[in-house]
Structure formats: C-alpha cells, structure tokens
Amino acid sequence: MTSIAADLYPRVSHVVPEAEWATMADDVEAILRLKAERNAVILAHNYMRPEIFHGVADIVGDSLALARKAMDVEADVIVLAGVHFMAETAKLLNPTKTVLIPDLRSGCSLAESVTPADVRALRAANPGVPVVTYVNTSAAVKAESDICCTSGNAVKVIESLGVPKVIMIPDRFLAANVARQTGVEMVVHPGACEVHERFTPLDIAQIRTDYPGVTVLAHPECPPEVVDAADYAGSTAQMVDFVDAKAPKQVALITECSMSDNVAQLYPDIDFVRPCNLCPHMKRNTLGSIRHALETMTNEVTVPADVADAARRAVERMLAIGVAK
Secondary structure, eight states, X not given: OOHHHHHHGGGTTTTSOHHHHHHHHHHHHHHHHHHHHHTEEEEEETTSOHHHHTTTOSEEEOHHHHHHHHTTOOSSEEEEESOHHHHHHHHHHOTTSEEEOSOTTOXXXXXXXXXXXXXXXXXXXXXXXXXXXXXXXXXXXXXXXXXXEOTTTHHHHHHHHOXXXXXXXXXXXXXXXXXXXXXXXXXXXXXXXXXXXXXXXXXHHHHHHHSTTXXXXXXXXXXXXXXXXXXXXXOHHHHHHHHHHHOOSEEEEESBHHHHHHHHTTXXXXXXXXXXXXOTTGGGOOHHHHHHHHHHTOSBOOOOHHHHHHHXXXXXXXXXXXXXX
C-alpha cells in the first residue's frame, strides 16, 4: 500500500479491514489521478460504500445537498456516485458539463414506479391541483411537474404552495407523512422505496428490546407506523444534524445500511446500531466502476433539451425554496 492510500485509511478504518483496504488501493489512487487529469469531481450520496464516501468523493450528502452543490462545481466532469435520477438532476443543473454515472444499471424503485403518462392522468383527474414531484424520479416525470421536493424540504415545499390539496408523487409513504405534518390533502401514486418500505414497527420494537435507551431515527420514506415508532424522522442530512446536535449515546438510523457506516466515522463516541436494508442500486457503485467511467469517459448521462428545460424549472423552483432546518 502506498503512502497515499495509507494516509486515507484512517477515514475508513472503522468499517474496512486494513487487508481489504490494501486491495482497494490501486483503484483509489487511479481515481485520484484520473480526477486531476479529467478535471473531474465525484459527488457521492450518503448511501455510498465507505471506501467511496470517505475515500474518493469530493462532495457528499443527501439528494438535496448534492443538487445544490452541483451548481457550484468548477469542473469539466461530474461523476455521480448514486443512482440515475441523481445524475440526471446534476446534468439539469450543469448542462454544459459532462455527467457520468459509474453503472447505468443504478436505478431506483421510486423513479421506476411512475411515468409521465401517470402524471398527466393524475392532472386530468384533479384539474388545477399542483403536482409536487419527489426528486427520486426521472427527468421526464419532473418535466410534467410544477415543483420538486426532497425528503428534507417536502414540508416546506408543500407549505409554500398555500393550497389545500396537492398531487404528491411517487412515494406514498413520504406523502402520508408530509400530509400529517401539513394538513394538506394528498393525491398519491402507489410508489415506495424498496429499502424503506421493508421496515416495520416490529423492527423498531426489537431494536428497543435489544438496545434499551437507544435513540431511533427514521427516514420519512418509511411507513407512517414506523415513523410513529421512532424518536425522530428526517432526511439523511437531517439525521446527521440530529446526531450532531443531540449526541445520543446510542442511535439507530432506520434507512439504508451504508448511512450508519459513513456517519459513524464522524462521531466515534456514539454507538451506531446498524439495522440493515441494502439498496441494490446504490451498491452497483464501486471503486472499480468509478475508475472505469473516468478511464473511458463512458456512461454519460444526457437529457433531451425539451425535457431538460421543463424539468430544470421544477428543480430550480425547489432550490429557490430551500430546506427547513
């Protein structure tokens, strides 16, 4: 292992054995070299593997943070270590830059659950009702929408509209949780995140039995009964803010597995319980696939101009509102 890889190892030592890190060193160093050669940056979602999140990423965060920070990137190439809709969003906000995704198979159950035709049908059935679309959707679906939202700013986006009823797609659980917070009637679409929908109140009860006194934080893509069983619900960024502000002795993050691995490195004095539901799409991102994308400049993500203009407006309207803290 060279000095560069050795210097980076403390960032991942809490979850990656040193012998395993040694097998990753060639990819890590190649990626660092290629980033300089290509004038590239890597944006990595909170659900990335620790060796990506802490080893090679330049910008990390939830989908809202990545969307915001993408606009300030001074690079020719953006590699989006996440899923396809995130890469599309980065392209919408950086139309002159080359946006690559490490693996074209990195999809999303939510994004795949709804089509532009579905949005048009919902509009026809609910004339005059605004469409709020979760960012976990394709650019084509965003283009049919009035405004986007993330799990971190959904309440603020809904409240900004000042209307009694909205069409909120595609996550039925996020819509249900936001409806309870805002009192706004929701027309929903039957989509759900394949990671978060699997959590149950029994899971929370078992965690509390096994770890008395644990603080439980749930993602709002979880079913409402799971959110009710938790101590706090928020986006991945809001979970980090909660941990930072409250410093619980022991915490369980009810979300994708790698989130706990990545956050634990930042808070070594906090014990992270690790309930584990993996996102198979996020896990398609590897050091090898990132290296290959940069070496070959393949898996470029593009959005047709007519779709991009309308989708960009929906995203920019969301960004103008911001996120509640």
